[in-house]
Amino acid sequence: MKIYDAPFIRAADRYTIEQGISSADLMERAARACSDQILKEHPDIQQVLVICGTGNNGGDGLCIARHFLELSMPVKVLIHGHRESGTEDFSHHLRRFESAGGICESYSGRLPDIPQDTIVIDALFGTGINRPVEGTAATLIEQLNESGKTILSVDMPSGLPANGIPEGTVIHAHHTYSFQWPKPAFFLPENAGYTGSWSILDIGLRADFPGHEHAWGEWVDSSFVLPFLKPRKTFSHKGNYGHVMLLAGSKDMPGAANLCSFACIRAGAGRVTLADDGREETRDEIMHLHRNKLVPALESGQYNVFAAGPGLGRTPSAHTLLKQCLESFRHPVLLDADALNLLADDPSLTMLLPAGSVLTPHPGEFRRLAGDTSGSLEMLTLQQQLSARWQVTIVLKRAYTCITTPDGKIYINGSGNPGMATAGSGDVLTGIIAAWMAQGLSPTDAAIAGTYLHGLAGDLAMKEQGGLNIIAGDIIDHYNSAIKILRA
Secondary structure, rough: OOOHHHHHHHHHHHHHHHHHOOOOHHHHHHHHHHHHHHHHHHOOOOOEEEEEEHHHHHHHHHHHHHHHHHHOOOOEEEOOOOOOOOHHHHHHHHHHHHHHHOOEEEEOOOOOOOOOOOEEEEOOOOOOOOOOOOHHHHHHHHHHHHHOOEEEEEEEOOOOOOOOOOOOOOOOOEEEEEEOOOHHHHHHHOOOOOOOHHEOOOOOOOOOOOOOOOOOOEEEEEEHHHHHHOOOOOHHHHHHHOEEEEEEEOOOOOOHHHHHHHHHHHOOEEEEEEEEOOOOOOOOEEEEEEEHHHHHHHHOOOOEEEEOOOOOOOOOHHHHHHHHHHHHOOEEEEEEEEEEEEEOOHHHHHHHHHOEEEEEEEHHHHHHHHOOOHHHHHHHHHHHHHHHHOOOEEEOOOOOOEEEEEOOOOEEEOOOHHOOOOOHHHHHHHHHHHHHHOOOOHHHHHHHHHHHHHHHHHHHHHHHOOOOOOOOOHHHHOOHHHHHHHHH
């Protein structure tokens, strides 16, 4: 699913109307989808208070209110602003609501008494807002946030810009019902407290509008990843599924090598060799090579993937070995954890990165690589710039893991949960991505597929076990279940 910013969404809206539906009818369609979903998710709803601005988002709210009114549900509408100055669609649906017997109140600086069991629907401002909310509108939003009531936002939480981070007051929604496509703002950590959970309602906007190919990003879900899962041929053998060389682990962090190598073989790599100093103990399926033989082995051409970093350490010897490996292996590499820290310690190593390589930093590692930023929006811009400059795919690990590519594309991962924030989770991801690279996916596709499957396995582990968190090994244990569900 595409992710479009506000100007493109408005373009899609205009184009859909030009193809034969009136603006008022399109609003009716959107409101119907929203009210139906609210009733489905809140079947015991008793009373509704709809907060409307005088723009088209307010028109959506009035239309939703009329639908509830037609079901004989107690509904009140509170309008902020002068209704006489409302948009044409707002005025149209205001007349229809009042003709159906609905009563609207004007906001006077304080909220009316709201019964305890009331659900508040926020239709104050939509995607068109381009400035901080101030004055009485800000006061209204603050009062709603302090009311303690369940707030459901229509399309966007009021005050939240669709493309970025707000500067003024914003509704703190419990859930946001967004029309047609997710908005870029949903994926910025600073906005998590505003959107609450969110879902997408299909309202029939035309996806073939002029310029549709220039999406802000792509939402990665099961339908996106499924085509990567090809059945294995009957007469295939381990040589068909690649040979991964891992440079991971150290005396102080042997577990990182164990998790990474096990995840790699579990995710389908034909063979996995761990370059160690002779002291690592791993599963029987993992082969070992002493690190003093690593560089000649990479030069021999017998390995099609080289991955490095988990638990490696930042010692001078680790720096020297990584440098030699990058000089010797000229296929795309996969670097994580301490390999990235070594790049940050010695930026000249970035000159050795083969085009098409994959880097998988968490935010702290990214800041060490790229420098501090003022927030996640600037970090995303810098991530895109580094992907282009170094010609690498960067997987920025966090909620809604963000993947940027050498050609400027953005992919937002749709799987995973906070319970996966645990030691070793990133080591497992490195192993999974390396396995998909070994099996023939392009580095970017391997990063996308590996990240989604890693998150899906974590989701299954959390669902099965409950509690607040899982451990990294649980992700490996549920990997094949993730494959099974994806193919079901």
